[in-house]
Each structure stands twice: as C-alpha cells, then as structure tokens.
Amino acid sequence: MNSTGSTANAEVAGGGLRIEPGVIKAFRGLFRISFKSQFAVRRLPMVVLLAFLIPVLAWFTVGTGRQVPFFHWMVDVYLLLLLPLYCLSVCGALIRDEIQSDTLGFLTTRPLTRVRLFLIQFVCQIVLLELIALGSAVLLMVSGGLRAIPDLVALAPVFLVAQGLGVLAYGALSSLLGLLTQRYMVLGIVYGFVVEFGIGRIPTNINNLSVSRHLRTLLANNETILDLYRWSPEGTLFSMAILGAATAGFLVLGAVVFKFREYHASDDMQK
Amino acid sequence: MSVVIEARELSRWYGVVMGLNNVSFQVQPGLTGLVGPNGAGKSTLIQIITGQLQGSSGDLTVFGQRPWNNPALLGRIGYCPERESLPRDLQPLDWLRGLGMVSGLPTAAVRGRAEAMLQRVRLGREHWSKRMGQYSKGMRQRVKLAQALMHGPDLLVLDEPMNGLDPMGRQEISQILKELAAGGTTILISSHILAELESLCGNIIILNWGRILASGAQKEIRDDLKNWSEQLTIRCSDPRKLARHLFDAGVLLGFDLDPAEGLVHVRIENPEQFFPNWTRLLLEADIAVYEIRSQNRSLRRIFEKVTS
Numbered sequence: 001m002n003s004t005g006s007t008a009n010a011e012v013a014g015g016g017l018r019i020e021p022g023v024i025k026a027f028r029g030l031f032r033i034s035f036k037s038q039f040a041v042r043r044l045p046m047v048v049l050l051a052f053l054i055p056v057l058a059w060f061t062v063g064t065g066r067q068v069p070f071f072h073w074m075v076d077v078y079l080l081l082l083l084p085l086y087c088l089s090v091c092g093a094l095i096r097d098e099i100q101s102d103t104l105g106f107l108t109t110r111p112l113t114r115v116r117l118f119l120i121q122f123v124c125q126i127v128l129l130e131l132i133a134l135g136s137a138v139l140l141m142v143s144g145g146l147r148a149i150p151d152l153v154a155l156a157p158v159f160l161v162a163q164g165l166g167v168l169a170y171g172a173l174s175s176l177l178g179l180l181t182q183r184y185m186v187l188g189i190v191y192g193f194v195v196e197f198g199i200g201r202i203p204t205n206i207n208n209l210s211v212s213r214h215l216r217t218l219l220a221n222n223e224t225i226l227d228l229y230r231w232s233p234e235g236t237l238f239s240m241a242i243l244g245a246a247t248a249g250f251l252v253l254g255a256v257v258f259k260f261r262e263y264h265a266s267d268d269m270q271k
Numbered sequence: 272m273s274v275v276i277e278a279r280e281l282s283r284w285y286g287v288v289m290g291l292n293n294v295s296f297q298v299q300p301g302l303t304g305l306v307g308p309n310g311a312g313k314s315t316l317i318q319i320i321t322g323q324l325q326g327s328s329g330d331l332t333v334f335g336q337r338p339w340n341n342p343a344l345l346g347r348i349g350y351c352p353e354r355e356s357l358p359r360d361l362q363p364l365d366w367l368r369g370l371g372m373v374s375g376l377p378t379a380a381v382r383g384r385a386e387a388m389l390q391r392v393r394l395g396r397e398h399w400s401k402r403m404g405q406y407s408k409g410m411r412q413r414v415k416l417a418q419a420l421m422h423g424p425d426l427l428v429l430d431e432p433m434n435g436l437d438p439m440g441r442q443e444i445s446q447i448l449k450e451l452a453a454g455g456t457t458i459l460i461s462s463h464i465l466a467e468l469e470s471l472c473g474n475i476i477i478l479n480w481g482r483i484l485a486s487g488a489q490k491e492i493r494d495d496l497k498n499w500s501e502q503l504t505i506r507c508s509d510p511r512k513l514a515r516h517l518f519d520a521g522v523l524l525g526f527d528l529d530p531a532e533g534l535v536h537v538r539i540e541n542p543e544q545f546f547p548n549w550t551r552l553l554l555e556a557d558i559a560v561y562e563i564r565s566q567n568r569s570l571r572r573i574f575e576k577v578t579s
C-alpha cells in the first residue's frame with residue numbers, strides 16, 4: 001500500500017493498516033454480507049413462510065396418529081420435492097444474482113482467487129440453507145408430534161442426515177447450474193424430471209446418477225420408511241459416499257467454470 | 272516516470288463485435304481521464320484493467336502484472352463500477368465491513384475503517400442506518416467510492432463516478448480525488464462530464480469505437496489541435512458574399528450557409544496564417560459583420576472533434 005502521502009491520503013489509503021487477505025477472513029466477510037442479505041427484513045417473510053409452510057399444511061391435512069400420510073408429506077413433498085426446489089432457487093442465485101444485479105465486480109476485484117471466492121460463497125450460502133432446512137425439519141417433527149404421529153423420534157436422525165447431505169448435493173448442483181445459465185430454474189426443473197424422476201427410478205445401476213435415489217437408500221434405514229416405501233437400505237455407505245462425491249464434483253465443475261468464464265454486465269454475456 | 276498501466280496492441284471481441292481495437296497506451300501516476308461516448312469501449316477497458324475480463328489479443332499490465340486472476344495485484348486496485356447497483360437490503364457499514372474483511376483488513380480495525388471511509392466520501396451519519404435500497408443515486412455513488420477506498424489501493428479505477436451527484440457533491444468528490452492523487456494514488460476516471468475531467472485530469476485518453484483517438488497530457492492534445500482546422504461562425508449582412516470572398520482567397524477548407532439566420536460557418540485551412548490576415552479579408556469583402564463566434568479549445572471541443 002502507499003507508504004507516502006499527505007495526511008488526508010494516509011487516512012484514505014490504509015492509514016497504517018496491515019492488509020493481509022486470507023480465506024478465514026474472507027469467509028467471515030462474505031458470511032456477514034450473505035447473512036444480512038438472507039435475513040433482511042424484506043426477505044424474512046419468505047424464509048418464515050418456507051420454514052412453516054409444510055409443517056402447517058401437514059398439521060392441517062393429516063389426522064391425529066395417521067402415520068402414512070404424514071410421512072408422505074415429510075418424504076415425498078418436503079424432502080424430495082420442495083427442498084431441492086428451494087436449494088435450486090437459493091444456490092442457483094449464488095453468483096447469478098450478483099451478475100444480474102451487476103454487483104459481481106465488487107467481489108471479483110477483491111484479492112481472492114475466483115475459485116476461493118466461489119467456494120467461500122457456496123459455504124456461506126449452504127450454512128444458512130442447512131440452518132433454514134434444519135429449522136423447517138424440526139418444525140415438521142413438532143407438527144407431527146402435535147398430531148401424535150408414531151416413530152417420529154426414530155426417523156429423526158436418518159431424516160436429518162439425509163436432509164443434510166441432500167442440501168449439500170442439491171446446493172452444489174444448483175450453484176453449477178446458476179453459473180451456466182440465467183435460466184437455471186428451468187434447467188434445474190428439467191434435470192429433476194429427467195434424472196431424479198426418470199433415470200432415478202430405473203431399476204438398474206444407472207439410477208446411481210440420481211441424488212434422490214441415494215436419499216431414498218439412506219431413509220430406508222428407518223423401519224417405518226422401509227415398510228411404507230419398500231426401498232432398499234443396501235449400500236448406505238456407498239450412497240453417502242456418492243452424495244459426498246457428487247457435492248465435491250459439482251463444486252469442482254462450478255469452480256472451474258467460474259475461474260475461466262468471464263461474466264460481463266451486458267445482456268449478451270449473461271446468457 | 273514509472274508506468275502504472277500499459278496496454279500494447281490490446282483488442283477485445285465480444286463474438287463478432289469489437290469492444291477494443293488494437294489499443295496501446297500508458298497511464299502514468301496521477302489523475303488520468305478516460306473519455307468517450309457510450310459504446311466507445313471505456314467499460315471494457317476498465318474491466319480488463321480490474322481483472323474482470325481478459326483481452327482477446329495483445330497485452331495489458333498493471334504495475335507490470337496481468338490483472339486476470341491475480342489476487343495479489345487486485346489487492347492494490349480499488350474499483351468503482353458504473354452502475355449504481357448495490358445490495359439493496361444491506362446497510363452501508365455492514366457491506367463495507369464485509370468487503371473490507373474480504374480485502375484482508377484486520378477484523379478489529381474494519382469497522383473503524385468503514386466509518387472513516389463513509390465520512391471521507393461525506394455520506395451523512397444519519398443515512399448509515401438506512402438500507403442501501405433506499406439511497407438516492409448520489410448516495411449510492413458515495414458508498415461505491417467508499418468501498419473502493421476501503422483497502423487503500425495504489426490504483427483507483429472509477430467508472431463514471433460523478434453520475435447522479437449534485438454540483439456540490441461533484442466538487443467534494445473531485446476534491447477527494449485530487450487529495451488522493453496528491454498522496455500518490457494513481458486514479459483512472461471515466462466520465463461523460465468532460466468539463467470536470469478537464470479541471471481534474473492532467474492526462475486524457477480519448478476513446479471511440481474501441482480505438483484510442485488521442486492520449487497524453489491535455490496540453491499536448493491542445494497543441495496538436497492547433498494544426499487542425501478551426502471553425503468560425505459569422506453573422507453578417509451577406510453571408511453568401513463573404514463565403515465566396517473567403518473561398519476565393521483560398522483560406523477555407525469549406526463552409527456552410529444559413530441565409531435565414533444570416534450565418535456562415537467557415538472551416539479554416541490554416542489558422543496560423545489565416546488570423547493575421549483576417550481583418551483585411553473582412554474589409555475586402557465589403558459587408559457588415561454583426562457577430563463572430565469561435566469554437567474554443569475546451570476538452571469538450573477536442574472530444575467532439577476527434578469523435579466526430
């Protein structure tokens with residue numbers, strides 16, 4: 001930094017501060033920005049709505065003690081449908097929102113490699129997303145508890161592990177899609193239909209490509225789920241490894257795309 | 272004098288559209304203005320300097336290094352983009368603190384630094400608790416400048432920083448920039464507000480259609496202009512007769528008549544030879560002259576001349 005200059009300039013240009021960029025410091029800085037943005041007053045109603053929507057709907061529509069429909073709410077509607085869509089909407093916007101609003105330049109001109117910037121942004125976002133999902137899952141369990149749904153306590157650990165890994169994998173995939181195109185929502189929904197609802201249900205090894213197929217394997221470790229859905233718990237560790245590998249793979253791809261691709265404010269470059 | 276930015280035959284294409292066309296220039300320490308109409312390539316050039324884009328061919332270095340994916344170099348550059356987009360849900364202090372930490376400022380000092388920068392750009396303390404989405408254009412410009420100053424850069428790159436500022440705000444920001452430059456910070460500033468660049472910048476780069484039309488010290492560009500054709504507008508009793516007389520005397524490159532207004536616009540071939548004989552030529556024409564207007568040699572005039 002400048003070592004010479006007038007008093008006025010010294011005040012502006014460092015003022016004797018030691019500038020030492022680092023990953024932890026950058027994480028703390030970006031987390032502050034992400035947290036304040038995510039939980040801004042304007043956005044809070046949406047966060048609260050998402051957290052309360054399924055628990056409230058499940059509570060209203062499921063009778064006391066009726067385990068099967070409540071589990072359908074938890075697994076089919078919440079875990080395998082709405083949560084991936086929420087991940088798509090939040091993580092797809094990770095970098096894309098900055099591009100669209102033309103604020104990416106404030107970040108990419110900082111002393112941080114693009115790979116680190118992308119990964120730190122992802123971690124900041126995913127921490128918040130996991131917290132929101134955890135809150136939503138807990139509310140869902142409370143809702144089930146109020147309806148006296150049996151075996152919820154036994155399901156909780158498996159469900160939360162599956163949710164945690166699912167948010168990571170879907171979040172990483174969504175971040176990649178957001179980097180590739182501004183129409184990431186459309187691309188994500190098409191991906192969901194083709195891979196998750198289509199390929200994932202083909203009873204051959206090709207279904208390993210589907211994230212939801214591995215989430216089903218994890219959930220099948222719960223006896224009630226096993227009886228209800230007839231999914232197989234075989235290869236649980238393999239599924240966990242695949243989910244971890246998928247997360248890492250999507251992030252590596254995203255980091256490579258972000259490192260080499262130029263993002264320009266003009267409309268042509270936002271495609 | 273050391274070179275801060277150096278471009279050598281730098282070009283940049285967007286598909287088939289050429290953003291920059293084989294430009295070469297040097298930026299020395301101090302204040303340099305980058306002038307050009309919309310679409311001239313100013314923002315493209317600025318984005319290459321700040322490491323957001325790469326050149327398609329040629330080379331550009333800042334402090335002797337290429338900016339693309341060069342965090343160490345980016346730590347020495349402060350950037351203020353053209354658009355007023357800011358995170359609308361954040362308060363300025365939160366944003367500046369976050370960006371300051373990303374830039375590597377010590378955690379303990381970052382709040383004080385953010386407050387100092389907001390004071391430096393004269394953003395009233397009463398506005399600090401507002402979300403930036405509620406800010407006026409001028410207030411957003413000030414916050415943008417504050418974030419660029421957070422880490423005390425050696426090179427400050429400002430893309431249209433005066434947009435939306437009232438005259439007093441412009442004067443304040445100009446004063447800050449002058450102080451920074453006096454303290455050793457190199458500043459590259461792009462603007463359409465030519466009068467301000469004229470008073471602010473010793474050096475000018477004029478860009479149009481992706482090409483550099485003129486660059487260097489303002490004085491040099493003005494001196495060059497002496498060799499260019501001069502234009503006079505004359506209101507007289509018989510513009511046609513005057514135009515014919517001057518043309519026959521062989522001193523004009525061309526002229527345009529506006530008989531309804533009694534005007535003739537003349538383009539002089541050699542001003543150095545023309546003006547000593549000017550009164551004699553008018554007397555010989557034997558007409559009544561009511562008004563003579565000369566285009567001045569302001570930066571605006573230079574700009575219009577080289578971009579026309």
